[in-house]
Amino acid sequence: MTGPHPVITAWSAVSPFGAGRDAHAAGLADGRATAAPLGEEWAAPGPAACLVPGYDPKTLVGGRVGRTIDRATVFALAAVGHLAGPARPESAVAEQSELSEPTGPDRADRTGVVLGTTTGSLRSTMSVMRDSLLAAKPHHVNTKVVPAAVMNYAASQCAIRYGLTGPNTTVAGGPGSAVLALSYAARLLANDRADRVLAGAVEEYSTERAWVNHHNGGGVLGEGSVVFQVEPSGAGLAEILAVHSRVVSGDDGQEALRATVSTLLAEAGVLARDVWAVVTATDGTAEREVTAELFGEAVRSRIPGPGPIGDTGAAAAGFAVAAALGTPGPDRRLVLVLSADPAGSAAGILLRAKGK
Amino acid sequence: MDGGPARRVVITGMGVVSSIGIGLAEFTAGLRAGRSGAGRARSFDPAGFPSDRLCEVSGFHAGDWLAGPPGRLSRTSRFAVAATAMALADARIDPDALRARRGTIAVGTTDGQSQDIDDLVRAAVEHGPERMDPALAGRLSAQRLALDVAAEFGLSDVDAYVIGTACAAGNYAVGDAFDAVRSGASDYALAGGADVVNRRNFASFHRLGLVAPDACRPFDTGRSGITNGEGAGIVLMETLESALARGATVHAEVLGYGLNCDAGNPVAPDRESVARCMRLALDDAGVKPAEVGMISAHGTGTRLNDVTECDAIRDVYGDRPPRTVSLKAMLGHTMGASGALATVACAIALEQGFVPPTINHRETDPACGLDCVPNQAVDADLTVVQNNGLAFGGNNAVVLLAKPERTPA
Numbered sequence: 001m002t003g004p005h006p007v008i009t010a011w012s013a014v015s016p017f018g019a020g021r022d023a024h025a026a027g028l029a030d031g032r033a034t035a036a037p038l039g040e041e042w043a044a045p046g047p048a049a050c051l052v053p054g055y056d057p058k059t060l061v062g063g064r065v066g067r068t069i070d071r072a073t074v075f076a077l078a079a080v081g082h083l084a085g086p087a088r089p090e091s092a093v094a095e096q097s098e099l100s101e102p103t104g105p106d107r108a109d110r111t112g113v114v115l116g117t118t119t120g121s122l123r124s125t126m127s128v129m130r131d132s133l134l135a136a137k138p139h140h141v142n143t144k145v146v147p148a149a150v151m152n153y154a155a156s157q158c159a160i161r162y163g164l165t166g167p168n169t170t171v172a173g174g175p176g177s178a179v180l181a182l183s184y185a186a187r188l189l190a191n192d193r194a195d196r197v198l199a200g201a202v203e204e205y206s207t208e209r210a211w212v213n214h215h216n217g218g219g220v221l222g223e224g225s226v227v228f229q230v231e232p233s234g235a236g237l238a239e240i241l242a243v244h245s246r247v248v249s250g251d252d253g254q255e256a257l258r259a260t261v262s263t264l265l266a267e268a269g270v271l272a273r274d275v276w277a278v279v280t281a282t283d284g285t286a287e288r289e290v291t292a293e294l295f296g297e298a299v300r301s302r303i304p305g306p307g308p309i310g311d312t313g314a315a316a317a318g319f320a321v322a323a324a325l326g327t328p329g330p331d332r333r334l335v336l337v338l339s340a341d342p343a344g345s346a347a348g349i350l351l352r353a354k355g356k
Numbered sequence: 357m358d359g360g361p362a363r364r365v366v367i368t369g370m371g372v373v374s375s376i377g378i379g380l381a382e383f384t385a386g387l388r389a390g391r392s393g394a395g396r397a398r399s400f401d402p403a404g405f406p407s408d409r410l411c412e413v414s415g416f417h418a419g420d421w422l423a424g425p426p427g428r429l430s431r432t433s434r435f436a437v438a439a440t441a442m443a444l445a446d447a448r449i450d451p452d453a454l455r456a457r458r459g460t461i462a463v464g465t466t467d468g469q470s471q472d473i474d475d476l477v478r479a480a481v482e483h484g485p486e487r488m489d490p491a492l493a494g495r496l497s498a499q500r501l502a503l504d505v506a507a508e509f510g511l512s513d514v515d516a517y518v519i520g521t522a523c524a525a526g527n528y529a530v531g532d533a534f535d536a537v538r539s540g541a542s543d544y545a546l547a548g549g550a551d552v553v554n555r556r557n558f559a560s561f562h563r564l565g566l567v568a569p570d571a572c573r574p575f576d577t578g579r580s581g582i583t584n585g586e587g588a589g590i591v592l593m594e595t596l597e598s599a600l601a602r603g604a605t606v607h608a609e610v611l612g613y614g615l616n617c618d619a620g621n622p623v624a625p626d627r628e629s630v631a632r633c634m635r636l637a638l639d640d641a642g643v644k645p646a647e648v649g650m651i652s653a654h655g656t657g658t659r660l661n662d663v664t665e666c667d668a669i670r671d672v673y674g675d676r677p678p679r680t681v682s683l684k685a686m687l688g689h690t691m692g693a694s695g696a697l698a699t700v701a702c703a704i705a706l707e708q709g710f711v712p713p714t715i716n717h718r719e720t721d722p723a724c725g726l727d728c729v730p731n732q733a734v735d736a737d738l739t740v741v742q743n744n745g746l747a748f749g750g751n752n753a754v755v756l757l758a759k760p761e762r763t764p765a
Contacts, residue, residue, distance in 0.1 A: 151520030156749025
């Protein structure tokens with residue numbers, strides 16, 4: 001990347017630490033584990049999970065929310081809402097044309113939303129299929145759940161609630177999906193398709209996901225949404241110096257991670273020893289070994305890893321970026337976020353963060 | 357933008373898996389003949405559904421295209437990989453030659469590994485969730501469509517991701533890959549979309565009252581909805597410079613695209629917003645409406661979509677809009693693949709000089725009021741064509757393609 005780097009100017013999150021940037025940053029600072037036994041409403045395998053505390057859609061989103069809306073969309077609406085500004089009045093949703101009028105640099109038609117996902121709301125998708133198998137007629141599925149069974153539901157609901165008529169895209173990835181979303185956002189900005197992009201990722205806990213996870217080898221699941229406001233240039237919390245993703249060749253996941261790191265460093269024109277901290281998305285073996293080898297334990301330990309909030313699926317690398325921004329450190333520190341997906345990809349992002 | 361003046365981006369390879377033909381030659385013949393892909397459902401038992409019509413791919417043998425055992429991949433991935441193999445062969449590019457270059461693999465989808473998800477739910481319902489197949493549970497990530505393509509051809513220096521923006525996803529993928537190549541971030545891109553028919557999607561569209569009982573009749577007074585379909589389309593994009601340097605055949609130039617969101621009704625398209633998306637695409641491409649010779653409409657054949665889309669087209673093009681066709685009458689609604697299949701069809705139309713027809717047509721709805729090229733293809737010397745993709749959620753993306761020899765206005 002040459003020329004001015006895109007800048008993260010704000011972020012927010014809904015996480016097992018709580019709702020909002022401050023709650024998440026406080027949780028990062030004290031490092032308390034959030035895993036807790038599951039309540040009786042979850043007929044799921046696994047003894048514990050890291051859930052968003054006190055789940056209440058109306059409180060999280062700050063207004064009325066449809067009763068059948070999925071958790072993922074609630075988290076996305078909440079986190080995007082913290083950055084997008086107030087929801088427009090419901091009457092305005094009908095008066096769409098008035099809202100698409102350009103009103104200035106932050107005009108709604110130049111604001112994009114890009115959300116990473118694994119495969120949308122698995123709970124919604126699976127419940128529609130379950131209805132089809134169990135109902136008297138195979139098409140007697142719950143109409144209220146049908147829209148949420150499509151992957152772009154969360155992103156498009158954010159656009160609708162906050163009146164954002166710019167690019168609106170759902171990017172499917174693994175734990176690195178937020179990095180893919182940030183990369184996509186940077187591309188939108190570089191090609192002048194938006195002036196501001198709210199980019200991040202979302203994942204929900206559900207019985208369905210817990211069962212799929214059980215068959216994939218388990219691990220404590222987490223959930224939440226994390227969203228970054230990205231603008232083309234200027235002052236902000238961090239500059240995005242480089243973003244890179246690639247595919248694992250053969251079975252050598254470590255090689256893909258090393259290549260990701262070297263590409264990020266080369267694109268930014270910096271050396272490994274210039275990097276103040278490195279943070280990993282999943283804390284998997286490959287991520288741990290490669291970052292230890294390339295950066296050493298001191299650089300690895302400056303920013304808390306994902307342990308306390310569990311496996312947040314598609315949101316994992318997004319929470320790692322949030323940890324990079326939410327952990328205090330020197331001005332202009334370089335922080336590298338690295339993510340390995342067992343499905344066969346690697347992704348990373350190199351940030352230059354403002355001091356605080 | 358990075359790196360000085362924008363580079364020109366062209367399509368030099370195309371691959372198709374569709375219900376009217378597998379491979380470019382068969383697909384082209386199907387488009388010209390106005391072939392229908394519809395038939396009685398075979399992928400799942402349609403008993404109890406109000407309709408049993410699907411546009412399914414038949415005669416597809418994954419082993420013809422894939423190196424390893426096909427069963428390791430979902431059917432959706434098999435389609436995507438096969439279409440990519442065809443695109444690479446069509447472009448006369450050895451994957452070895454791509455490995456040293458930075459690339460983008462962007463695959464659009466609505467439903468991802470949908471048949472696997474259906475199978476997992478069936479297992480859970482019939483035998484309990486502990487009996488779900490771990491092999492299926494382990495490949496649910498929608499990104500697998502792009503990762504499986506990369507793995508099949510040994511491409512590792514690639515940004516490989518899936519766009520899950522529902523029924524416009526194919527256009528989103530082509531548009532974003534265009535940006536990646538145009539800006540120099542990638543040297544080449546493999547982009548398109550893939551989806552397979554599945555019971556859950558069929559049930560959902562039925563429940564919403566959007567499935568035609570007999571046939572999909574876009575723009576017709578008697579239109580009553582979609583026919584669910586499946587398929588995959590993948591195009592290889594590179595710069596014009598790179599195509600010329602290797603003496604490649606250029607199918608079409610990608611001139612630009614536009615994307616936006618209605619941010620209004622999640623199901624019904626918004627006339628003004630769809631018109632705005634077309635204007636964004638025309639501006640991005642530097643094209644005047646008068647240059648456009650054909651529009652491949654989203655054209656679902658539902659009551660609401662077609663009239664709204666036609667109104668939006670007239671808002672942009674005035675009272676004499678270009679011929680506007682819907683490929684969904686032939687192909688069915690292939691969801692995330694539809695924009696990609698339409699991209700291939702648009703390139704074929706430019707290259708071979710004909711407009712594919714809107715089949716199953718009886719009487720044009722005056723409220724639509726466009727020349728939809730009913731039932732019979734017509735010969736036409738086209739310079740620029742437009743490809744519309746609209747999705748639930750109000751997600752729109754419009755792609756503009758041109759003959760490579762067009763002189764920019």
